[in-house]
Amino acid sequence: MRQQLRDRGQFLRAFLTNPRQVGAVLPTSRRAVREMLDLADIPAAELVVELGAGTGVSTGEILDRLGPDGRLVAVEVDPQLAELLTARFADPRLQVVCDSAENLDLHLGGKRADVLVSALPYTSLEAGLRRRILDLLPAALAPRGVLLVIQYSPLMLPELRRRFASVRQRICPWNVPPAFLFACRLDSGG
Numbered sequence: 001m002r003q004q005l006r007d008r009g010q011f012l013r014a015f016l017t018n019p020r021q022v023g024a025v026l027p028t029s030r031r032a033v034r035e036m037l038d039l040a041d042i043p044a045a046e047l048v049v050e051l052g053a054g055t056g057v058s059t060g061e062i063l064d065r066l067g068p069d070g071r072l073v074a075v076e077v078d079p080q081l082a083e084l085l086t087a088r089f090a091d092p093r094l095q096v097v098c099d100s101a102e103n104l105d106l107h108l109g110g111k112r113a114d115v116l117v118s119a120l121p122y123t124s125l126e127a128g129l130r131r132r133i134l135d136l137l138p139a140a141l142a143p144r145g146v147l148l149v150i151q152y153s154p155l156m157l158p159e160l161r162r163r164f165a166s167v168r169q170r171i172c173p174w175n176v177p178p179a180f181l182f183a184c185r186l187d188s189g190g
């Protein structure tokens with residue numbers, strides 16, 4: 001409970017410092033995180049990549065589901081949030097990267113993600129940055145991988161459909177505000 005309050009304080013600080021970059025006043029609810037992660041096979045993944053890890057609500061749940069030989073690369077642009085993530089999760093499977101998601105290539109050593117989780121606030125990011133990040137997502141994903149996206153509106157659906165052959169959508173009302181969850185695949189069989 002105390003940790004949750006501290007996290008909310010840190011998240012609010014990040015939001016007040018850079019509202020368009022954070023895009024929300026509260027971290028995602030545990031329920032919404034679980035419903036999103038249920039859309040992928042995390043235990044079977046060799047490499048999971050998380051974009052916009054924030055205070056780590058998804059990071060912890062991914063680590064709980066990840067196998068002993070799996071790896072998680074969590075990318076967070078806010079230095080104080082990245083520091084919090086590094087301090088919180090002393091897990092050898094986790095690499096916290098403090099950088100913008102647009103530089104993802106630099107941190108994957110030529111590997112592609114089996115599961116790519118994106119909590120970036122696409123609708124409030126500057127248009128050029130949004131396009132650069134969206135454009136790199138398909139190439140960052142393994143051929144049979146899945147991209148999970150959490151948003152607060154369906155506005156990104158056409159952008160995702162343009163880049164992925166299969167996009168499934170569901171809504172989780174157990175979040176403030178309700179969360180739109182997307183599972184995107186490069187092949188249409190998913």
Ligand SMILES: C[S@@+](CC[C@H](N)C(=O)[O-])C[C@H]1O[C@@H](n2cnc3c(N)ncnc32)[C@H](O)[C@@H]1O
Nearest residue numbers: 021024027028052053054076077078100101119
């Ligand atoms: C809506 S918050 C989600 C945080 C967390 N995943 C959650 O669900 O509570 C978006 C996060 O993305 C981070 N972010 C925004 N732009 C980014 C970028 N270009 N690269 C990496 N992280 C970014 C913000 O600092 C913030 O922590």
